[in-house]
Amino acid sequence: MSQSYDRGLVEDFGRWREFSAGMWAWVFHKFTGWVLVGYLFTHIAVLSTATISAEAYTQTIVGLESLLVIRFLEVGLLAVAVFHILNGLRLLFVDLGVGLEAQDKSFYASLALTGAIVVASVPTFLAGAV
Amino acid sequence: MSTQVTEQETETEEQSSHQRRRLEEKAERAASRDRMRERAENDLDEADTTFTLKVFRYDPEIPEKEEPRFDTFEVPFTKGMTVLDSLMYARDHYDSSLTFRHSCRQAVCGSDALFVNGTQHLGCKTQVVDLGDDGGVPGEIRVEPLPHQEVVKDLVVDMEHFYDQMEAVEPYFDADELPDGMEEQRQTRENREKIKMSSRCIWCGACMSSCNVAAGNNEYLGPAAINKAYKFAMDEREGENRKQERLEIIEQEHGVWRCQTQFSCTEVCPKDIPLTEHIQELKREAVKNNLKFW
């Protein structure tokens, strides 16, 4: 009889080059979802400074915003959030059984729209920092 | 490479005649192998185009073949050649131990779902020319057994789990009550249209193998089984009670709700069944079934 054994790259994420649109949409949706959950937790750290005093909170925010890396992270956060929203809408339609034949196109559309919105937001986010 | 057992010297008359016959047969086999190889060489010389078939090999019963590996075979291209044809060519001309399932050769029996160039394909339904970049013959075709299933030998995988899942949805027509005085059970045209695509499944297992969720969760019914359930749940002739029972199977924890709409199954199904669509429709049915406004 057969035994199970490690078939190596036959069945793992090392085959990402062969993924199709729907699979990528799923991977990105999971990833962005977890990033957003992580971002929720950073609120605890930042907001809790308000329990010390109003000034401490303001200072924390100003201090953070003066860091260039934070500005870039904000652009990244927007990208993650926008994609998650748009793909979420796509999934809503999938759940309603609308336009399932175009699921790959709607994924590409979410990507393109995310890209456009993110690029357009760059001047706002980086204003005064560079 | 040789898997033959070395012959033992024997004393008695009978045994030695027996042995002679075996040796003759063996020589005959070797000669026929040589002839086939020669034929292949001729074919290769004459062919306008050839391509390389890279095939996954594994045989747990033979020590030298225990390690999974790839073998390559040079195959002459002929017009209309399918991946299954090329595998058969390799088996008949180069290595008779190359093992794979096939039967109908016309996408009906569902025995030859394979992992071709990284996607699930039905060997007999996949034209070699369709695998090339620009509609031409590709330089190399990689053939592996279906992922996420145990390999028994070479390209043959264990389908038992897949069949179990199919059985779990009770895949047979089973009406609440039979119409009296009539043996036929007529279906309306509209209803027939509705379940038409779902009835095309040939149990090849390609969908299940492509599904990431099914891979990580052995209890998940999987696309093919849910599609089967769809076929019967949507059949109006079965009646309300039966439908209710069917919905209960579909709604279980490892039923429709495990589907995360990756669309992998829909993409690989050789019979073009809109699997994700059917799963989604059953999810909605399940919700409607459980929603009560009172």
Ligand code: SF4
């Ligand atoms: S649904 Fe399609 S891919 Fe899945 S077993 Fe049936 S024919 Fe094969």
Ligand code: FES
């Ligand atoms: S050999 Fe029957 S489906 Fe391919």
